[in-house]
Amino acid sequence: DAGITQSPRHKVTETGTPVTLRCHQTENHRYMYWYRQDPGHGLRLIHYSYGVKDTDKGEVSDGYSVSRSKTEDFLLTLESATSSQTSVYFCATSGQDSSYEQYFGPGTRLTVT
Amino acid sequence: RKEVEQDPGPFNVPEGATVAFNCTYSNSASQSFFWYRQDCRKEPKLLMSVYSSGNEDGRFTAQLNRASQYISLLIRDSKLSDSATYLCVVKRDNAGKSTFGDGTTLTVKP
Numbered sequence: 380d381a382g383i384t385q386s387p388r389h390k391v392t393e394t395g396t397p398v399t400l401r402c403h404q405t406e407n408h409r410y411m412y413w414y415r416q417d418p419g420h421g422l423r424l425i426h427y428s429y430g431v432k433d434t435d436k437g438e439v440s441d442g443y444s445v446s447r448s449k450t451e452d453f454l455l456t457l458e459s460a461t462s463s464q465t466s467v468y469f470c471a472t473s474g475q476d477s478s479y480e481q482y483f484g485p486g487t488r489l490t491v492t
Numbered sequence: 493r494k495e496v497e498q499d500p501g502p503f504n505v506p507e508g509a510t511v512a513f514n515c516t517y518s519n520s521a522s523q524s525f526f527w528y529r530q531d532c533r534k535e536p537k538l539l540m541s542v543y544s545s546g547n548e549d550g551r552f553t554a555q556l557n558r559a560s561q562y563i564s565l566l567i568r569d570s571k572l573s574d575s576a577t578y579l580c581v582v583k584r585d586n587a588g589k590s591t592f593g594d595g596t597t598l599t600v601k602p
Contacts, residue, residue: 412589412590414592419594420594421579421592421593421594421595422536422579422592423592424589424590427589437589469535469536479524480524480526480538480541481538481581481590482538483535483536483537484535485534485535486534486535
C-alpha cells in the first residue's frame with residue numbers, strides 16, 4: 380500500500396470558516412485525488428492532480444480549491460465552509476500510469492456546524 | 493442513469509455460501525476496472541483489478557464483459573470476515589479519473 384496520511388483526521392468547524400485538509404504521500408505517485416463520501420452518493424471526485432502545480436476539477440468542485448506545490452502533498456481548501464460540506468474526505472493516489480489502481484488515505488471526518 | 497450501477501444490497505448470506513455481485517457501466521470508452529472493499533468507517537481498499545480474460549484470487553473471481561459493459565465479483569465459501577461494502581470502480585480516461593458505484597453491502601452470518 381502507498382504511504383498516505385491525511386490530517387487532521389477529525390475536525391469540527393463553524394460555517395463560514397476556512398478549512399484546509401492535507402494529504403501526504405511517500406510513494407512518489409504522480410496522480411492524487413480528493414473525494415468526498417456521503418450516504419446515498421458514494422465516493423465523488425472533488426479535484427485531482429496529475430503533477431506538481433497541475434490540477435483539474437472533478438464532479439463536485441464548487442466551494443473547494445486545491446494546491447500541489449510538491450509531489451508528496453495535495454491540499455484541499457474549503458474557502459468558507461458550509462454545512463453541506465460536512466462529509467468524510469478521502470485522498471487517493473495512483474502511480475505513474477493513470478490506469479493503475481488508486482490507494483486511499485484513512486480519511487478526514489469533517490463536521491461543519 | 494448513473495454511470496456505474498451496482499446490485500442493490502444488502503446481501504445477507506450464511507458462512508460458506510457463494511455470492512455474486514454485478515456492476516454495469518455506461519461509458520464504453522472506460523479503460524480499467526476494479527473491485528474495492530470498504531469496511532465501516534474505513535478507507536476503500538483494493539480487492540482486485542478486473543481483466544478481460546477474467547481473474548481469480550483465492551476465493552474471489554472477477555470477470556469483465558466489455559460487450560455488455562458489466563463486471564462481476566464472485567465470492568466462494570464466504571467467511572465472516574468478508575462482511576463489508578464492495579465498490580465497483582471504473583476508470584474512464586487518461587487522467588485516471590474514476591467513477592465509483594454506490595457499493596453493495598455484504599453481511600456473512602454464522
